[in-house]
Amino acid sequence: xxxxxxxxxxxxxxxxxxxxxxxxxxxxxxxxxxxxxxxxxxxxxxxxxxxxxxxxxxxxxxxxxxxxxxxxxxxxxxxxxxxxxxxxxxxxxxxxxxxxxxxxxxxxxxxxxxxxxxxxxxxxxxxxxxxxxxxxxxxxxxxxxxxxxxxxxxxxxxxxxxxxxxxxxxxxxxxxxxxxxxxxxxxxxxxxxxxxxxxxxxxxxxxxxxxxxxxxxxxxxxxxxxxxxxxxxxxxxxxxxxxxxxxxxxxxxxxxxxxxxxxxxxxxxxxxxxxxxxxxxxxxxxxxxxxxxxxxxxxxxxxxxxxxxxxxxxxxxxxxxxxxxxxxxxxxxxxxxxxxxxxxxxxxxxxxxxxxxxxxxxxxxxxxxxxxxxxxxxxxxxxxxxxxxxxxxxxxxxxxxxxxxxxxx
Amino acid sequence: xxxxxxxxxxxxxxxxxxxxxxxxxxxxxxxxxxxxxxxxxxxxxxxxxxxxxxxxxxxxxxxxxxxxxxxxxxxxxxxxxxxxxxxxxxxxxxxxxxxxxxxxxxxxxxxxxxxxxxxxxxxxxxxxxxxxxxxxxxxxxxxxxxxxxxxxxxxxxxxxxxxxxxxxxxxxxxxxxxxxxxxxxxxxxxxxxxxxxxxxxxxxxxxxxxxx
Numbered sequence: 001x002x003x004x005x006x007x008x009x010x011x012x013x014x015x016x017x018x019x020x021x022x023x024x025x026x027x028x029x030x031x032x033x034x035x036x037x038x039x040x041x042x043x044x045x046x047x048x049x050x051x052x053x054x055x056x057x058x059x060x061x062x063x064x065x066x067x068x069x070x071x072x073x074x075x076x077x078x079x080x081x082x083x084x085x086x087x088x089x090x091x092x093x094x095x096x097x098x099x100x101x102x103x104x105x106x107x108x109x110x111x112x113x114x115x116x117x118x119x120x121x122x123x124x125x126x127x128x129x130x131x132x133x134x135x136x137x138x139x140x141x142x143x144x145x146x147x148x149x150x151x152x153x154x155x156x157x158x159x160x161x162x163x164x165x166x167x168x169x170x171x172x173x174x175x176x177x178x179x180x181x182x183x184x185x186x187x188x189x190x191x192x193x194x195x196x197x198x199x200x201x202x203x204x205x206x207x208x209x210x211x212x213x214x215x216x217x218x219x220x221x222x223x224x225x226x227x228x229x230x231x232x233x234x235x236x237x238x239x240x241x242x243x244x245x246x247x248x249x250x251x252x253x254x255x256x257x258x259x260x261x262x263x264x265x266x267x268x269x270x271x272x273x274x275x276x277x278x279x280x281x282x283x284x285x286x287x288x289x290x291x292x293x294x295x296x297x298x299x300x301x302x303x304x305x306x307x308x309x310x311x312x313x314x315x316x317x318x319x320x321x322x323x324x325x326x327x328x329x330x331x332x333x334x335x336x337x338x339x340x341x342x343x344x345x346x347x348x349x350x351x352x353x354x355x356x357x358x359x360x361x362x363x364x365x366x367x368x369x370x371x372x373x374x375x376x377x378x379x380x381x382x383x384x385x386x387x388x389x390x391x392x393x394x395x396x397x398x399x400x401x402x403x404x405x406x407x408x409x
Numbered sequence: 410x411x412x413x414x415x416x417x418x419x420x421x422x423x424x425x426x427x428x429x430x431x432x433x434x435x436x437x438x439x440x441x442x443x444x445x446x447x448x449x450x451x452x453x454x455x456x457x458x459x460x461x462x463x464x465x466x467x468x469x470x471x472x473x474x475x476x477x478x479x480x481x482x483x484x485x486x487x488x489x490x491x492x493x494x495x496x497x498x499x500x501x502x503x504x505x506x507x508x509x510x511x512x513x514x515x516x517x518x519x520x521x522x523x524x525x526x527x528x529x530x531x532x533x534x535x536x537x538x539x540x541x542x543x544x545x546x547x548x549x550x551x552x553x554x555x556x557x558x559x560x561x562x563x564x565x566x567x568x569x570x571x572x573x574x575x576x577x578x579x580x581x582x583x584x585x586x587x588x589x590x591x592x593x594x595x596x597x598x599x600x601x602x603x604x605x606x607x608x609x610x611x612x613x614x615x616x617x618x619x620x621x
Contacts, residue, residue: 361499
């Protein structure tokens with residue numbers, strides 16, 4: 001494994017055994033190293049009609065909330081992200097997933113903004129999900145966890161924001177599944193969002209994307225170690241199933257051009273093909289590595305639940321079939337962002353959002369950035385995108401009457 | 410006003426004399442859509458001086474980046490294809506500044522502008538300007554001026570018209586001309602009482618306020 005082909009997921013767990021890593025992953029589920037807001041007598045209503053009577057949400061904050069509580073930015077993480085956006089990850093020891101974007105002097109400038117990032121409902125990093133202890137049964141939820149939706153995730157975030165005493169968020173920002181949450185915030189809580197930045201996302205999950213998710217779920221459920229979702233009680237987990245799910249998904253996060261650039265048909269530590277099924281090609285070795293490290297930091301049932309939440313997302317369907325209806329009450333300023341080589345959430349999806357926002361006479365900006373990094377571009381070093389994000393937030397800060405990051409320049 | 414929200418001086422040189430005229434035509438506190446807004450100079454100007462709520466469309470990604478970095482709402486898009494997505498009467502003024510001649514279907518674009526806005530402000534270079542006529546007459550080649558510096562093969566301008574052509578199109582489309590101003594080469598306004606032929610010969614550019 002050469003370092004130049006590690007896009008993400010490389011772990012600093014050398015020297016620890018698989019059992020130790022599993023224990024650490026499991027302890028982050030119920031007793032995370034992040035702050036936790038616990039709701040024991042404020043049940044969470046779910047779209048499925050069920051309720052979570054007793055639940056918790058884990059979050060990280062960066063920067064300082066101002067006296068008027070007008071400078072809070074909520075970051076919404078993607079499918080396999082978590083609340084550790086800009087701090088060292090407690091399990092992997094790697095920088096947070098958006099440390100390129102978030103921090104002092106960065107586009108989401110923690111010297112000026114109070115940044116909140118919480119783990120989604122259904123996740124496995126400290127917010128209630130299928131790996132969490134079910135208070136009714138005294139064992140992990142597994143498939144007894146009700147199915148959650150993007151709207152449920154946002155409803156939980158609203159309760160966290162209430163708990164933190166924040167009325168209106170200065171901005172809600174997120175990519176991919178996080179972008180879906182941004183859209184949901186803008187549609188369902190129009191009075192509580194001043195600026196919204198949905199990135200590399202869409203107003204609904206496409207049939208192609210649902211198909212990819214289904215492949216991942218079937219891989220997990222076909223693994224005998226899955227045990228109908230009860231693997232935690234049996235001290236095992238569907239490692240190979242989750243790993244295959246991650247490998248397949250990872251291909252959808254990059255572009256063909258990037259795969260050519262990074263790997264081509266190069267062979268892995270060998271001079272010639274071996275006429276066997278070992279990882280002859282670098283791309284195979286890379287994907288196997290991505291799969292195996294993912295298993296150390298993610299719960300397989302969580303993967304089922306969160307992919308399902310994305311599949312069920314269809315904002316227009318929630319508003320009489322017309323996407324513009326979803327944004328009728330929005331007063332936020334919007335910046336919609338897409339990347340040219342993203343084929344998971346192509347620019348046409350972002351344009352559909354922009355059309356709907358225009359139809360609702362919203363204040364909307366839209367930019368498509370040229371990148372060959374595929375869907376993952378939003379997580380990576382993309383100077384032009386970062387500059388635009390900074391400019392958008394600065395302009396919004398001026399409009400909001402809070403000290404803008406650009407003021408010192 | 411934020412010091413960064415000033416106007417890019419390169420964009421307000423002699424080529425953007427129409428900005429001054431447009432500023433006088435726009436009522437303060439209104440909603441405007443600037444189609445082909447470039448780097449957002451005019452929008453920033455109108456936000457600063459008129460307190461308008463401004464939106465823009467620009468095809469060039471570099472222009473959109475500049476505008477968004479100024480805090481303006483600009484969509485990367487194409488006037489020829491994306492205007493259909495805006496609802497009727499969404500704006501008080503839709504501004505098409507020096508862009509009409511660069512559209513593929515100017516009449517369709519105008520139809521959309523008139524639908525989206527209560528009023529439309531259209532500014533364009535007058536191809537009937539005497540200097541252009543002289544260049545064609547004497548050199549036999551496509552004219553080049555300070556306002557239109559590109560050679561024909563490198564110009565985004567594919568649908569030039571004269572002031573008279575535009576007036577004719579307004580008549581055909583049943584459009585009411587509320588106001589019209591022509592500027593000569595020095596950027597001075599031409600006498601309002603002057604006949605169309607005089608404007609068409611001596612006006613280097615024109616600004617029309619129209620509605621339907």
